[in-house]
Amino acid sequence: MSESTFMGVPRDRIDWSPRIDYTKCNYCMECVEFCPHQVLEVNMDAEKKLIVKNPNNCVIFCRACSKTCGLDAIDFPNKNETTAHIKEIRKEAGGNE
Amino acid sequence: MEEKERLGFIMCVCTGKCPGFQAMDIWDFINQVRVELPVEYAFIHPQLCEEDGDRFLADFLKANRKVIIGACAPNMQKKMFKQAFKDAGLDVEKDCVMLDIRDMTNEKAFGIVKDALKKLGFEGDEEE
Numbered sequence: 001m002s003e004s005t006f007m008g009v010p011r012d013r014i015d016w017s018p019r020i021d022y023t024k025c026n027y028c029m030e031c032v033e034f035c036p037h038q039v040l041e042v043n044m045d046a047e048k049k050l051i052v053k054n055p056n057n058c059v060i061f062c063r064a065c066s067k068t069c070g071l072d073a074i075d076f077p078n079k080n081e082t083t084a085h086i087k088e089i090r091k092e093a094g095g096n097e
Numbered sequence: 098m099e100e101k102e103r104l105g106f107i108m109c110v111c112t113g114k115c116p117g118f119q120a121m122d123i124w125d126f127i128n129q130v131r132v133e134l135p136v137e138y139a140f141i142h143p144q145l146c147e148e149d150g151d152r153f154l155a156d157f158l159k160a161n162r163k164v165i166i167g168a169c170a171p172n173m174q175k176k177m178f179k180q181a182f183k184d185a186g187l188d189v190e191k192d193c194v195m196l197d198i199r200d201m202t203n204e205k206a207f208g209i210v211k212d213a214l215k216k217l218g219f220e221g222d223e224e225e
């Protein structure tokens with residue numbers, strides 16, 4: 001993907017992507033249909049028919065797919081912790097302009 | 098004759114880092130909309146479905162404004178913005194036109210906004 005930073009922080013240093021609760025998911029694939037970013041991958045032959053294939057394609061702080069999920073089977077990292085983490089990395093890099 | 102009330106256009110860009118808007122120059126696009134189309138105004142919001150987006154809509158919709166929102170899937174937008182419209186005394190079904198403008202070029206997205214305006218009775222190239 002061409003965009004690889006968020007607020008100047010490398011995307012792969014920010015842990016933000018859906019967590020699928022397989023005890024709830026019924027593989028209706030609504031979330032996959034919504035998200036155009038190839039974050040989720042479907043493999044009908046596998047035991048887990050849906051996996052988070054490209055977590056770094058996920059838009060930081062987006063939770064849209066979880067809102068499409070009627071079963072509430074998608075969760076995300078804690079936003080405040082993620083924000084704090086981003087700030088920390090920015091400080092480390094001396095990026096306080 | 099009474100001035101016809103124009104609609105505002107809000108473009109939501111999923112933080113601006115969303116791959117869904119990669120094929121588009123969002124700055125050119127929003128400028129083209131605000132300059133060339135019969136809208137009251139047009140602007141970009143980074144992430145309408147986030148908490149600050151909710152707060153923004155709460156403030157913004159207070160004036161009972163009708164808007165066009167260009168963002169992601171309309172059914173999703175409906176889900177995400179319903180409460181904000183309701184809180185402002187508006188009805189998301191009637192007072193908002195939701196457009197999916199992901200994965201598009203400027204030209205295509207512009208056409209979609211223009212068509213939506215036309216449907217609402219606002220003709221694009223008419224000079225006043």
Ligand code: SF4
Pocket residue numbers: 020024025026027028029030031032050068069070071072073074
């Ligand atoms: S929308 Fe929910 S239930 Fe459906 S596939 Fe996605 S996570 Fe599973």
Ligand code: SF4
Pocket residue numbers: 017018034035036037039040057058059062063064065066
């Ligand atoms: S949170 Fe947004 S970007 Fe991430 S997988 Fe879901 S819909 Fe896609």
Ligand code: SF4
Pocket residue numbers: 062064109110111112143144145146147168169170174177
């Ligand atoms: S409303 Fe849609 S386009 Fe805007 S940030 Fe949320 S998911 Fe992205």
